[in-house]
Every structure is written in structure tokens, then in C-alpha cells.
Amino acid sequence: MAKQNTVFKDAFNRCLTTLAETSALPSEPELGQALGVSRTTVRAILTRCEELGLIAWDKRRKTVLRAPDPADYFPTEETDSLAERIERSFMRRILAGGAEPGMQINELELAREIGAGTTSVREFLIRFSRFGLIEKRPNSHWVLKGFTREFALELTEVREMFELRSAARFVGLPEDDPAWEELRKIEAVHREVLADIDRRYKEFSELDERFHLLVHKSSSNRFIIDFYDVIAIVFHYHYQWNKANARERNARALEEHLAYIAALQSRDLQQVEQACRLHLKSARETLLQSLP
């Protein structure tokens, strides 16, 4: 196989969802726009819909014949891009399987295990190297530097610098900046989740990312915003494997967020700084607690 057709499969699935709610499909370019794919892929989707008897397709007429059936969808395993699969496999490997710092990483072996070509694995490792967890020895293997205490401290040090700076910028945003509206929405979700914390505490992870990304974005600095990827991936996987006291930790973090949000809304720089520091400090401690 030269290239996986995951773009097609994923777009096809999404198309079925919209198809369930209408009686006719729009034009090809419009569909392409809606699904975020090119016309070539749209036509492949339409062709398959026709083959499955979901629609009748004659030039501009695309009439829906029947509602899609669960069996019409592609299984979700097939809609993930190769890069996503590699990332997940790699993370599982280095987090689960006793990833000693200093361990060598073998491209070929990794590729065989994941069931991908070496090129893809290589490119993944190159991209991943910016997270500071692995390092290349030229003409030789990669070395795992490990998710250690030092790593967490270095990461949080930069995070704190960047977030304080971004939060300070946030305060200076003009009244009509869309970020204020988004902040209000995020605040509302915080209150909803807190009100039903026992059942909804798992939503924190996603909300946390949404909130901090919003803050970082107000820096208008590509390096600061890009760095948030590093933070996000670390916390994302961290939440997945450290579930101890998740409910209490998340409830506390939500409260801290609310104080932080209130400080931002007050436009008082000192208050912002204090609330931000307080929250980042406890986030760092949570992260460190899960490490040896």
C-alpha cells in the first residue's frame, strides 16, 4: 500500500452523519468545504454512497435514498491517520513498557511492531523529538531521555514563564476580542462540570487544554503557542495513566481555574498573576506526584 485512504474513510463517515439529516446533498465544492477535503475525495465519497444505494447521483442531483446504517460506516480503527496510530503506539510503549531513561530506540523494530513503514516511523520520531523526550545520535539510534522529574521541572519552568506572559497580555486584549466571549463560555462549562462533578470530572482534561490554549494564544507569539503542544501532549498522556484521586484533583483544579478566570475578567494584573501562579504551582505538583 502506498498511502492509506484514511482521509477518504474519515470524511466518508462524517458525510454519512450529515446525510442522515437531509434529503439531498449540496454541490461537490460545497461538500468538500464542509468536510475539509478536496473534490477528488468528495467524488470518491459520492461514488461509494451511490454504490451502497445511499444516494442517487446524477450530476447535480444527489438525492438521498435511505438513511445510513451502522454497517455503512468504516470502523473507527481505519479512520485514524498513520501518524496518529504511530503516536499512540509509541506513547503506550514508552509509558507502559518500563521505559528506562537511556534506552535505545530502534526505528526498524518500532516500525515492525506498529506495522508501519520505516519512513513513517522515522518522520514521527523527528517530529516527536521537539518534545525533548528523545534525542538522536547521528548515524545511529535514538535515545530515550525518559519522562523524568527533571523533564517535568524543565517543562513547567518554561510553561510558567509563558503562561504568566500570556495571561498578562490577555488582560490587555480589547473589549471586543472574541477571546472574552470564549472565556465566558469556558467559565460556564466549568460551573456545569463542577455542579455535577461526580459524574463529569473526566471532562476536566479537555477543558483544561481548551482554557490554557486560549490563554497562550493571546500571546500572539508562535513560539509560545507552539510550545503549548508540548504541554498538552504531556498532560494528555499523564491524565491517561495517573488516575489516582482524579475526582478530587480535578475539582480543585476547576476551582483554581475559576479564580484565575475571575482574575482575568477583573483586568487586574496583580490578581491575575497571583491566581495564575497559584494554579500553575498546583498543576506542577500534581504532575510531580505521579513521578518517582
Added chain:
Amino acid sequence: MAKQNTVFKDAFNRCLTTLAETSALPSEPELGQALGVSRTTVRAILTRCEELGLIAWDKRRKTVLRAPDPADYFPTEETDSLAERIERSFMRRILAGGAEPGMQINELELAREIGAGTTSVREFLIRFSRFGLIEKRPNSHWVLKGFTREFALELTEVREMFELRSAARFVGLPEDDPAWEELRKIEAVHREVLADIDRRYKEFSELDERFHLLVHKSSSNRFIIDFYDVIAIVFHYHYQWNKANARERNARALEEHLAYIAALQSRDLQQVEQACRLHLKSARETLLQSLP
């Protein structure tokens, strides 16, 4: 060709240089250590030396027969790794050839122009993307974001945060840390260059990198140290194309460095901060002046 043998050629050339000064070569592992290559490569080098009649090689005896001749060396164009050639070509292209922001970058075309395979170019672009100058549209081309005023401002903003933090750490380094010795050496070179500024002002670029890297390293933070790569590459190419008033600019920067170094040596945090800010401000202005 599957792989360029640039490692071999480069190590061979370096080996000839040492060969000129001795009458016998050391053991294979020792030679490998000295040249930074594996024994396999060492043996290839020895084989070629023997073929050229430079040495007589019998197991442990490696007697030098004659001094190497200029013709024995591989031409320097052949000793650069492919990645280095790609970087240079790419930089020349985007800096020289009217690189408009928003311009599309085509992997295939780039590969053809440079004379490399697409895989290598692709990997280069992935690695290069962390410098924030290009961005990938998935399943489509790369977009050149351009070396613009915004870029320079975003870069220097982070640089200033990181360097101030690092400089503050530097002051706290224990008396016997090797960084102090290196700082003294750097200071001495500064004075030498300044004393003969008319002829030696071109050495500034290299010295600048050496100095700031030393400062950043004292942060002991991989993200801060890694970020210095971004700064270094930008200033490196910036110096190459903006030669206006180079002598004056460099002389001034050297003076600023000396004040900054003196402040570090005084261990006075306030002085350090002041000298550091002063120098970074003028470095930023120099960079901005060369941009539209």
C-alpha cells in the same frame, strides 16, 4: 545510491591531516574514537590509505609511507552531509529568491533542484518547521511564513525571557563551575578582537554564538537550550546577508558583551539584568533594521 558515504570521506580527510604528522597510526578502535566514527569506517579509511600507497598495513602495524598529497583528499563538496547541503540550498532559496510570505513550498521541486530524494527533503522540512518559518498544510504543500517583522519580534520576545532567566541562573553557578573559566576565555577573545577590530570584526558572529550559548546552557533547561538553535540559525543567516555597517555594529555589540560579562562576573543580579537587557535590546534593533 542508497546512502552517501560522506561520513567516510570526511573522516578520511581528517585522518590524512593527522597522518601527515606521525609515522604510524594507532589501533582501529583508537582511531575510531579520535575521528568519531565506527570501526567499520576506520577500516574503510585504512583500506583506501593502503591503496593510495600512503601506509603499509599489516594487522597492528600501520606504517606511514609518505605524506599525503593535496590530490589524496576528497573535494570538500563531497564531505558535507546531505542534510547540510539541503539546509544551505533551502536557505539560499528562501533568502535570496524573493521569498514572499505565503509562498508555497513544493517538496518534489525542491528535491529536484537540490538533487536529492524527496524523503530527505521532507525530513529536512519537518525538522526545519520547528523554527516557525514554514508550516504544513496536511496532505498538501508547505507554506512559507516568511522572515518578517512579526517573526523577528516573536523570536526576540522569547529570547529575552529565556536569556534573562539563564543569566540569573549563571550568577548562582558555584565558583568551580567550568562555565566561569569558559567565560574568562570568551572575555579574552573579545578583547583580542576589539584590539584589532578592523581586521577581525568578522569573528564576531561565531563569538556571539559561543557566548550566548554558554549563558543559555546555565539554565539547565532543555527547552531553553534547544530554543537557542532557533536564535542561532536566524542570526547566522542574518549576518550572512546583512553586511551593512558590520564593523560598527559588531564593535558595539562586543562592547556590550564585555559589559554583560563584567556584570556576570560581579554576581550582582541587578547589574546583570541591566546589561543583558541593554544588549538584547540593541540586538533586536539590529535584526529589525534589516527587515522592511
Added chain:
DNA sequence: AATCTGTCTATTGTAGATAAAAGACAAAAC
């Protein structure tokens, strides 16, 4: 006149192959 479709071309994503380079191990030399 604007948009859409049919058709074609160009480029990207990925696999597979191969030479260069690294590295492992046992026998040989000191």
C-alpha cells in the same frame, strides 16, 4: 455570469529496497 462537473495532472504519504555505517562476538596478539 457564476457555479458546477468531467477530466486530467501534479504532489504528497507511505512502503520497500539497498549501500553506508554502526556494532557484536570470537579468535588472535600482545
Added chain:
DNA sequence: GTTTTGTCTTTTATCTACAATAGACAGATT
């Protein structure tokens, strides 16, 4: 007993090939 060499295996760096996807253009449709 340590270091070195001879030989062999494994891994990386790089090229080429090809299907998936994007994108361009002219003619068709509203």
C-alpha cells in the same frame, strides 16, 4: 587479562515507485 583484529549482523540514510489526495482547466449547466 586486556586490547586488537577479522568477520558477520543489524540498523540507518537515502532512493525509487506508486496509490491517495489535492488542485487546475475547460466545457456544461443553471
